[in-house]
Amino acid sequence: MPATDMSVTGALHARRSVRAFTDQAVDPALLEGIFGAAQRAPSGGNLQPWQVTVLTGEPWQAVKDAVAARIAMGREGQEPEYDIYPRALTEPWTDRRFGVGEALYASLGIPREDKAGRLARFMDNYRGFNAPVMLFLHCSRIMGPPQWSDMGMWLQSVMLLLVEHGLASCPQECWAMYGATVRRTLGLDDGQILFSGLAIGYADTDAAVNRWPVPRAPLGEVIDWKGF
Numbered sequence: 001m002p003a004t005d006m007s008v009t010g011a012l013h014a015r016r017s018v019r020a021f022t023d024q025a026v027d028p029a030l031l032e033g034i035f036g037a038a039q040r041a042p043s044g045g046n047l048q049p050w051q052v053t054v055l056t057g058e059p060w061q062a063v064k065d066a067v068a069a070r071i072a073m074g075r076e077g078q079e080p081e082y083d084i085y086p087r088a089l090t091e092p093w094t095d096r097r098f099g100v101g102e103a104l105y106a107s108l109g110i111p112r113e114d115k116a117g118r119l120a121r122f123m124d125n126y127r128g129f130n131a132p133v134m135l136f137l138h139c140s141r142i143m144g145p146p147q148w149s150d151m152g153m154w155l156q157s158v159m160l161l162l163v164e165h166g167l168a169s170c171p172q173e174c175w176a177m178y179g180a181t182v183r184r185t186l187g188l189d190d191g192q193i194l195f196s197g198l199a200i201g202y203a204d205t206d207a208a209v210n211r212w213p214v215p216r217a218p219l220g221e222v223i224d225w226k227g228f
């Protein structure tokens with residue numbers, strides 16, 4: 001359902017990570033307009049380091065199949081591109097990560113003890129939550145943290161523009177666990193590194209997984225005012 005208030009503030013509040021989509025197809029012309037506007041995203045030195053592969057239909061299915069084959073191999077099948085979280089994550093970040101996971105699974109009625117149920121739901125990630133379109137965001141491996149931050153700005157620009165056009169999305173760094181598999185399937189060489197997927201489609205607004213309030217830290221935890 002298109003959000004009605006399309007101010008930047010309205011779009012920021014309307015956007016959320018959507019984890020259930022309808023099977024309604026997405027018009028490629030709409031996506032082209034969105035990517036055109038997202039080119040206005042800022043980047044240090046105007047490098048515009050983001051490189052993007054957008055898939056639907058068979059090519060998208062090919063990625064899902066390739067990754068499913070690696071998942072079937074167990075841990076051996078994983079080819080992580082980078083550490084998704086710091087290995088030594090501490091408070092307050094551990095709490096925030098745990099909190100959002102608990103809220104997500106609670107929305108699905110899957111208790112903490114049901115490890116198999118939670119894992120099964122997590123694996124929906126590798127079907128892109130049945131989104132009709134998948135976008136993979138990658139860049140040259142020579143890029144460093146500043147350029148990765150540029151990719152984030154591009155990604156958020158796209159996500160807000162999608163909201164403006166009545167579409168929904170879920171950023172998905174989980175694909176980086178099978179980064180080399182994804183890259184091989186996309187025909188990208190080792191000179192590229194996969195940052196994230198972005199599942200794109202129309203939100204299933206009835207799905208409970210799309211309806212829970214996603215918490216945020218209070219401003220006092222993140223902003224330190226000086227001299228005001």
Ligand SMILES: Cc1cc2nc3c(=O)[nH]c(=O)nc-3n(C[C@H](O)[C@H](O)[C@H](O)COP(=O)(O)O)c2cc1C
Nearest residue numbers: 015016017018100125170171172173174175196214
């Ligand atoms: C770069 C990036 C990667 C993410 N990867 C995943 C993912 O692999 N799977 C998932 O379910 N959510 C993923 N998320 C969504 C976050 O969990 C979500 O943004 C956060 O909990 C805040 O919720 P909101 O996006 O609904 O506001 C990712 C978000 C970002 C920004």
